Amino acid sequence: MPTDPTERCVQADASLARAFTVLGKRWTALLIGSLQRGPGGFRELSRAIGGVSDSVLSDRLSELVEFGLIARTVEEGPPVTVTYRLTDRGRALVPALNQLSRWAEEHLPPAG
Numbered sequence: 001m002p003t004d005p006t007e008r009c010v011q012a013d014a015s016l017a018r019a020f021t022v023l024g025k026r027w028t029a030l031l032i033g034s035l036q037r038g039p040g041g042f043r044e045l046s047r048a049i050g051g052v053s054d055s056v057l058s059d060r061l062s063e064l065v066e067f068g069l070i071a072r073t074v075e076e077g078p079p080v081t082v083t084y085r086l087t088d089r090g091r092a093l094v095p096a097l098n099q100l101s102r103w104a105e106e107h108l109p110p111a112g
Contacts, residue, residue, distance in 0.1 A: 022067055027052050027060050029097055032086065035070060036094045039085035069093065 023029055027049060034040060034048040046057055061084060064070040069090035075081045086094075 022063070022069075023093075025060065025063070027056060028064065029100075031057075031060055031064065032069065032090055032093055033097055033101075035084060035086045035090065036097075039073075039083045041081060041083055045084065064090070 030049045031045060034045055040048065042054075042057065042061070045061075046052060046054070049057075052060075061070065061072070065072050065084075067089075068087055070084050071087050073083045073085070075083065
């Protein structure tokens with residue numbers, strides 16, 4: 001652990017920047033939040049967060065799988081079904097997202 005306060009700030013800023021490279025994309029945090037209630041399929045997730053296009057939802061799900069935050073399971077059919085669920089890494093984010101949500105309720109003006 002660095003002892004120089006400036007070095008600690010630089011490291012913290014770099015870590016925060018890495019986190020928001022993933023979490024700062026629109027719909028990402030909402031997807032993780034939706035999956036905290038349990039696994040879901042593509043259509044379920046689309047309905048749960050509303051307003052996201054199929055192509056963007058597909059991109060975000062692929063990115064979250066790539067980062068190891070969610071797992072994708074394909075069940076052979078018929079019909080073939082694809083389910084997404086949080087991994088341990090993804091579940092580790094849930095408390096932080098819940099804190100952000102509480103902060104927004106307390107400190108940001110209502111939407112709209």
